[in-house]
Amino acid sequence: MWNEFLWVIVPYLVLASFIVGHIFRYRYDQFSVTAKSSEMLEKKQLMIGSLLFHVGIIFVIGGHFVGLVIPESWTAALGISEHMYHIFAVGIGSIFGVMTFVGMFLLTFRRLSNPSVRRISSTGDIIVNITLLLTVILGMASTVFGTQEIPGFDYRESISIWFRQLFLFRPDASLMIHVPVLFKLHILSAFIIFGLFPYTRLVHAWSVPLSYLRRRYIIYRKNPS
Template identity: 75%
Template sequence: MWNNFLWVVLPYLVLASFVFGHIFRYRYDHFTVTSKSSEMIEKKQLMVGSILFHIGIIFVVGGHFIGLVIPKTWTTSIGISEHMYHIVAVGIGSVFGIMAFAGMFLLTFRRLSNDRVRMTSSIMDIIVNLALLVTLFLGMASTLFANPANPGFDYRETISIWFRQLFIFQPDASLMATVPVFFQLHIICAFIIFALFPYTRLVHAWSVPLTYLKRSYIIYRR
């Protein structure tokens, strides 16, 4: 029953929160969509941490999309062997995963250690930072430790298939029963982030500033 709740019921509860939360935020509270920058308070740590995190997370998300959404048969059909795929995935994924983790660690440390930044932070800001930090840590632990410790495990034959089944409303919870604990905890933490996503500053991710490409420069003076 616990296995079915985690891998059948919980994903749809998270999806409902994600979808309806965004609808509610847009209809009734969309003027609060902002990254709430604290650059005016402290800039150096913010710049380094933000650059590392955002560059890293873009490639991490892209790697997850390839690994979870694209079936193994597709990559094999275009000549990418399983061995080659894992070497590239682990190598490139580790580099950008470490970048994203280092950036989020710096941003979280800054938010908790700088009195002025902490005073301007909400409880939800701190929860989101910690959730992202733990999720990234568990992802790195899964890649660097859980994978080598479980040589017979292949997430593309378990997690990936279960993930794609969610979108056709036929998830098989038994596929997740043998998944290593680090992977399971990583997924559950990701669930928490997606469930909270509409109610936090993370919604600024949808506000892609395309108008910046054509607007005039804004000049700031001290």
Template identity: 65%
Template sequence: MTNQFLWVIFPYVCIAVFIVGHIFRYRHDQFGWTAKSSEFIEKKQLMIGSLLFHVGIIPVILGHVAGLGIPKEWTRAIGISDHMYHMGAVWGGGFFGVVTLAGMFILTARRFSNKNVRKLSSTSDLIVNSLLLFIVFIGVYSSLVTNNVNPGFDYRDSISVWFRSLLIFRPDAGYMASVPLPFKMHILSGFLIFAMWPFTRLVHVWSVPLNYAGRSYILYRRSPAKATRR
């Protein structure tokens, strides 16, 4: 029953909340659809952390998409052996994972340690930063440590097959039974951040700067001093 909840019910609930939550927020809270930048408070750490995070996260996401979505039979068919794929996934993915982790650590430390940045941050900002840091850390740990401690484990025979079974609405929790704990923690925390996504500043990921050019409204904020004089 626990396996069924963790690997069938929980993922579908998180995906549903992700979709419905975005629709609801876009319709009812477009004014809050913002990254709430704190660049004007502190710029150096933000620039370094953001650069490292974005340089690392794009290859990491592409690696996840390929690893989860492409069956090993397909990679074998184009001449990529299992060993070659494994080395690329572990060390290539591990490298970009470490870069992402370094960036996320800087951004999280900045948000917690800089008094002015923390004052600007909401509770959800702090939770999201902490959770993202954990997700990236446990992902790097799984890639560089767990894979080496469990040399016989191949996530493409378990996690990938389970994930694809979710996509075709034929979920099979049995594939996750023998998966090492760090991988399970990485997956569950990943689904959790998807469920939280629509209700945090992460929604700004879907915004394109060009959208602002077509807006028919401009917001002006009157300072208290000027408002009093009027």
């Protein structure tokens, strides 16, 4: 029952919170979909941490998408062996994983250690920072130490299949029984993030100014007077 609860019921509760929360936020509080700037209070750590985190997390999410959504048979059909896939995933993933960790650590340290920044931070801001940092740490620990518990463990033969089954509404919780503990903790911490997503500053991710890519150039002219 505990296994069914964690890997069948909880994912759908998180998904429901994610969808309903976004609908509620858009209908009743859409003007708060932004991230309050604290650049005036401290700039150096914010600039470095934000750049590292945002660049790193884009590639980390992309790597998770490939590993979880694309079946192993598809990459094999393209001529990518399992050994080649894991070398590429671990090598490239580690680089961007470290970038994400350093960026998130700097942002979290800045928020907790700088009195001015901490003063304007809400409880939700602090929870989001700590949860994101914990999720990144658990993800890196899973990559480095996770397979020591079960030698030869391949998440594409268990976690990935279970993940895809969630969207087909027939998840098999038994696939998660023998998954290493670090992987499970990483997934559960990610559930917390997705569950909190609509109710925190994380929603500013949807306000990326993509329109800037296709807008006309703004020409600034010096006033001759």
